[in-house]
Amino acid sequence: MNWFTKIKSMCGFGENTKVGLTLETPKASTDYSIMKVAELKDLAKEKGIKGYYKLKKAELIDALNNV
Numbered sequence: 001m002n003w004f005t006k007i008k009s010m011c012g013f014g015e016n017t018k019v020g021l022t023l024e025t026p027k028a029s030t031d032y033s034i035m036k037v038a039e040l041k042d043l044a045k046e047k048g049i050k051g052y053y054k055l056k057k058a059e060l061i062d063a064l065n066n067v
Contacts, residue, residue: 032061040064 032040040060044052047067055063 030064032064 032043035043037057037060040057041052041055044055044060044064047064049063049067052060052063
């Protein structure tokens with residue numbers, strides 16, 4: 001028994017089990033604090049955040065985290 005077969009059996013997937021895989025992309029955790037204000041404003045513009053151009057860095061980070 002190879003490692004893949006062993007894991008399948010541990011998870012309850014036998015030979016006769018039909019598996020439908022759904023790929024979900026986890027929400028990426030981006031560290032906005034290392035980005036420059038100009039980069040944050042560009043990203044906010046792309047994401048459609050209204051009034052992004054007058055926000056400070058901390059406000060931009062908060063807005064991007066809540067999108």
